[in-house]
Amino acid sequence: MATTMNKQKVVSQLFAALGKQAKELEDAPARPVLEQFIYAVCREGSTRAHADQAYQALQAHFFDWNEIRVSAPEELAEVLEGLAPDPLTRAQRIIGFLQEVFETTFAFDLESLQQKGLKQAAKQLARYQSANDYAVAWVTQHSLGGHAIPLDNVLLRVLRRLQLIDEDVHDLETIRTSLEHQVPKAKAALFADLISGLGQDLCHETRPLCQNCPLKPHCPTGQLAKSHPASKKPR
Numbered sequence: 001m002a003t004t005m006n007k008q009k010v011v012s013q014l015f016a017a018l019g020k021q022a023k024e025l026e027d028a029p030a031r032p033v034l035e036q037f038i039y040a041v042c043r044e045g046s047t048r049a050h051a052d053q054a055y056q057a058l059q060a061h062f063f064d065w066n067e068i069r070v071s072a073p074e075e076l077a078e079v080l081e082g083l084a085p086d087p088l089t090r091a092q093r094i095i096g097f098l099q100e101v102f103e104t105t106f107a108f109d110l111e112s113l114q115q116k117g118l119k120q121a122a123k124q125l126a127r128y129q130s131a132n133d134y135a136v137a138w139v140t141q142h143s144l145g146g147h148a149i150p151l152d153n154v155l156l157r158v159l160r161r162l163q164l165i166d167e168d169v170h171d172l173e174t175i176r177t178s179l180e181h182q183v184p185k186a187k188a189a190l191f192a193d194l195i196s197g198l199g200q201d202l203c204h205e206t207r208p209l210c211q212n213c214p215l216k217p218h219c220p221t222g223q224l225a226k227s228h229p230a231s232k233k234p235r
């Protein structure tokens with residue numbers, strides 16, 4: 001199990017080693033709460049580039065949120081086709097979310113959540129059937145000014161391999177709290193983007209490309225793969 005000091009060292013190395021990508025990722029566009037929620041549905045488990053592309057396609061293909069709300073999930077899924085896995089489930093979640101928002105507010109505007117306390121706003125978001133832990137954390141981080149790192153399977157995989165989270169801890173709230181102590185709030189969104197990019201580009205689920213990874217000298221799993229290439233596969 002990595003010590004707190006070791007974890008902080010790995011976090012510093014991550015920012016140092018991936019500094020070039022960090023510059024490109026810094027300027028994420030600001031979006032209203034409702035739009036951040038929809039973007040989060042696109043972003044979970046996907047790359048930032050694919051999510052950006054899908055979100056832009058969504059806006060270009062449909063006239064407004066109401067048109068998306070009344071569209072068939074299959075039509076929406078076609079527009080989201082670049083998003084793996086499962087664009088149809090994402091399409092159903094987006095339509096379901098817009099429907100719920102419309103039924104309760106007769107509009108497509110959730111900016112009133114900005115006036116509530118963080119906990120209350122997150123609680124209200126979590127009540128939507130299309131919400132999940134990732135979407136609530138994403139909106140909390142990107143629209144509500146909270147310190148909440150959105151955790152999808154890609155992030156969890158890479159963070160476990162880097163031993164920034166403990167192998168035997170699975171509760172997302174506990175993991176998030178631990179990460180929030182390791183990563184300053186001002187850098188948390190960038191941290192999540194960097195880890196996500198690493199997971200998509202190099203730290204694949206099977207056969208991670210440790211030899212090409214700039215974090216290999218600081219990654220316990222990468223080091224293990226070097227010492228015991230045949231007997232120990234990276235998790």
Ligand code: SF4
Pocket residue numbers: 158161162198202203204208209210211213214215216219220221222223234
């Ligand atoms: S060294 Fe290997 S296991 Fe570690 S983060 Fe890089 S790709 Fe993943």
